[in-house]
Amino acid sequence: MEVVSQINGCSGDTAGKVIICKAAVAWGPGEPFVIEKVRVEPPQKMEVRVKILYSSICHTDLSAWKGEDEAQRVYPRIFGHEASGIVESVGEGVVDVAVGDHVIPLFNGECGTCRCCQNPNTNTCEKMGVNPMKSTMVHDGQTRFTTADERRQPIYHFLNTSTFSEFTVLESACVVKIDSEAPIKKMTLLSCGLSTGVGAAWNTANVEAGSTVAIFGLGAVGLAVAEGARARGASKIIGVDVNSHKSTIGKQFGITHFINPRDSHKPVHEIIMEMTNEGVDYSFECVGGVEVLRTAFLSTHIGWGTTVMLGIHTTPEMLPLHPMELFRGRKVVASIFGGFKGRTQIPHFAKxxxxxxxxxxxxxxxxxxxxxxxxxxxxxxxxxxxxxxxxL
Structure with a gap:
């Protein structure tokens, strides 16, 4: 006989039981979220069920909710991937986390055993890496969410995480334990935005003291890049955004100069060339637009300039670069989750x-x-x- 527990907190013995709790369900692209009761199944082999305490909203959630990429239009769905919480129960074979541990979810998991996880030069995981198409669990290809009514309609997962729910079930490779003494509210930021931006500056670009940086798009990720560059001692950090209010905000995170492309008839890369003696050492594209990416590329110094791509490109447009342009020494790289191996490196970053x-x-x-x-x-x-x- 099925055992069901209706719960709003993390009290009581709920291990092995179906939990009925609240979740924000998206029923279609751009439709308002509906807060309703859902059934959350117990974790299966190598899975973890987590009580979510805090969940924040990232632009990736926003673009997916809007349905900007038709390939991702799977509904009903529980979005959310930046969060923090406490382990409520674990499935068979889970040894890295235990009931009561403070954890954050990882949209870019780390199985620890595949060739990529064994390679120190990448944070890609062949088994549990970021996959916007994945909407069910690996163990049995099923969801762990269903509606709480008699229909028992499946509700699909998102980015290995689905944190817009009081409880969620994740692969154990997509959960990392953090110090219980750490302020768990603030640790929420590390499961996506802050790690992505700071890591892009530290791990992907390896910004050095005295270097020059240009950041295109001053949302949370772009400002996290600035914060990472500031911490590394960059001498000049140029922020580029069409929202002039970001000039004031950016100063809090180390932005030393600001450009609003709408305020000048001169191309932005030419302005940056004049400001930096022929180009910055590092540029970061945090918007997700091919023209912005080209501008970021042209803003770097010939011979050694590096452009790091962080923006999510949802259109089928190709890179706006001629192959011969790369022979002048500039290069373009992409960064997922700031180059951090989630389970291996995030605990140290948290400290x-x-x-x-x-x-x-x-x-x-x-x-x-x-x-x-x-x-x-x-x-x-x-x-x-x-x-x-x-x-929550």
Whole structure:
């Protein structure tokens, strides 16, 4: 006989039981989220069920919710991938985390055994890497969410995580334990935005003291890049954004110069050339537009300039570069999750954050109850927040 537990907190013996809780369900592209009760199955082999405490909203959630990439249009679905929580129960074979551990989800997992995980030069994972097409669990190809009514309609997963729910089930490779003494609210930022931006500066580009940097797009990820470059001692950090308000915000994260492309008839890369003695050492494209990517590329110094691509490109447009342009020494690389191996390296990064190596508080601009998720999305669309934390 099936055992069901209706729960709002993490009290009581719920291991092995179906949990009925609240989740924000997306029923179609761009449709308002519906807060409703869902059934969350117990974790199966190599899976972990987590009580989500905080979940924030990233632009990746926004673009997926809008259905900008038709290939990702799988509904109904529970979005969300930047969060923090406590392990409620674990499935067979799980040894890296235990009930009661403080954890953050990893949209870019680390199985630890594949050839990529064994290679120190990549944070790609052949088995559990980021995959926007994946909507079910590996163990049996089924979902762990269904509607709580008599229909028992499957609700699909998103980016290995699905954190817009009071409880979620993840592959154990997509969960990392963090120090229980760390401020768990702030640790939410490490499961995507902060790690992606800071890591791009530290791991992918390896920004050196005294180097020059240009960042295109000053959302949370772009500002995290700035924070990472500031922490590394970059001498000049140029922020580029069409929102002039980002000039003031950017100063908090190390932006030394600001350009609004709408304020000048001169191409942005020419302005940057003049400001930096023929180009920056590193540029970061955090928008997801091919023309912005080309501008970022042209803004780097010939001979050694590196452009790091972080923006998500949802259109089928190809890179706007002529192959011969690469023979002048500039290069373009992409960065997923800031180059961090999630389970191996994030615990150390968390300790650095706690010690104040990079800022955390300034990224949290709003806190709202989970039920206000639609308002939180609107704030992001309107450009009024960096990270809005939803508390569950």
């Amino acid at each position: 650095q954050c706690i010690l104040g190596v990079v800022k955390l508080d300034e990224f949290i601009t709003d806190e709202l109850p989970f039920e206000d998720i639609n308002s939180a999305f609107k704030r992001l669309v309107d450009g009024r927040s960096l990270r809005c934390l939803l508390y």
